[in-house]
Amino acid sequence: MIDVQSLPDYRQIEVDKVGIKDIRYPITVLDRENGTQKTVAYINMYVGLPHRFKGTHMSRFVEILNEYQGELISFKSMKEILHKMKERLNAVSAHLEIEFPYFMEKKAPVSKTKGLMEYLCTFIGNLRDKIELELKVRVPICTLCPCSKEISEFGAHNQRGIVNLRLRFRKFIWLEDIIKLVEQAGSSEVYSLLKRVDEKYVTEKAYQNPKFVEDVVREIAKKLLSDDNITWFAVEAENFESIHNHSAYAYIERKK
Numbered sequence: 001m002i003d004v005q006s007l008p009d010y011r012q013i014e015v016d017k018v019g020i021k022d023i024r025y026p027i028t029v030l031d032r033e034n035g036t037q038k039t040v041a042y043i044n045m046y047v048g049l050p051h052r053f054k055g056t057h058m059s060r061f062v063e064i065l066n067e068y069q070g071e072l073i074s075f076k077s078m079k080e081i082l083h084k085m086k087e088r089l090n091a092v093s094a095h096l097e098i099e100f101p102y103f104m105e106k107k108a109p110v111s112k113t114k115g116l117m118e119y120l121c122t123f124i125g126n127l128r129d130k131i132e133l134e135l136k137v138r139v140p141i142c143t144l145c146p147c148s149k150e151i152s153e154f155g156a157h158n159q160r161g162i163v164n165l166r167l168r169f170r171k172f173i174w175l176e177d178i179i180k181l182v183e184q185a186g187s188s189e190v191y192s193l194l195k196r197v198d199e200k201y202v203t204e205k206a207y208q209n210p211k212f213v214e215d216v217v218r219e220i221a222k223k224l225l226s227d228d229n230i231t232w233f234a235v236e237a238e239n240f241e242s243i244h245n246h247s248a249y250a251y252i253e254r255k256k
Contacts, residue, residue, distance in 0.1 A: 019061055020043075022044065041073075041098050046095040047085055078125040082096055082127040093126070100121055101121075110197040110198045116192055121135070122137075124136060136166045136167075141182065142161070142188045145157050161239040163220070163238075164235070165233065166233065170231060185215075185220045217251065220252075232253075233253070
């Protein structure tokens with residue numbers, strides 16, 4: 001049968017990324033508390049297509065992924081997958097994104113009632129001349145407005161916010177440590193289950209610890225800048241303002 005994808009292309013233009021997107025796939029990842037955790041990921045797999053080829057072989061992406069069915073997905077296995085993608089598809093580069101919900105048991109601050117918190121995490125890998133690996137986490141926080149507290153006779157507006165943190169590193173790092181670092185940068189943490197005594201604690205803690213979005217990203221950046229294991233990071237915070245018809249946003253990116 002004719003291999004149409006391997007036919008020459010007269011336009012002679014390299015395609016930066018071509019492949020499969022949003023394939024839903026069961027994976028297993030490391031869990032510090034329980035050893036491993038099974039979850040379901042959305043996976044994107046792309047390669048850089050040389051200018052001489054008409055197309056890439058889409059089925060080969062799934063074939064490579066199937067070789068890791070049931071195995072632990074880590075940054076080590078991502079390196080293997082990236083090399084296989086580049087070699088088997090005769091590509092100039094390989095790109096892999098694995099996005100998955102990660103669940104952690106979290107106790108309420110006073111009652112110690114247990115609940116599960118979900119955090120959206122992504123493993124990102126790129127291979128051209130060398131491999132670059134990146135971790136991304138999406139963490140909810142609560143913030144209380146310092147300005148509102150300062151100008152009001154009583155009370156202050158607070159809201160839930162989202163922090164997206166991307167980072168590159170030299171050696172292994174636990175998801176739990178990065179999530180905790182982000183949570184500590186807010187006015188208070190977010191919980192899946194709270195009793196009345198917990199709500200009292202959380203709201204009073206937030207009132208005593210007001211934060212702008214600028215404060216949030218600066219606190220996270222300060223900790224990452226002092227960590228020799230981190231080589232690059234980008235952190236953004238968005239507050240879904242409770243009294244404004246817009247969100248508040250801040251972003252910091254640094255290469256060390």
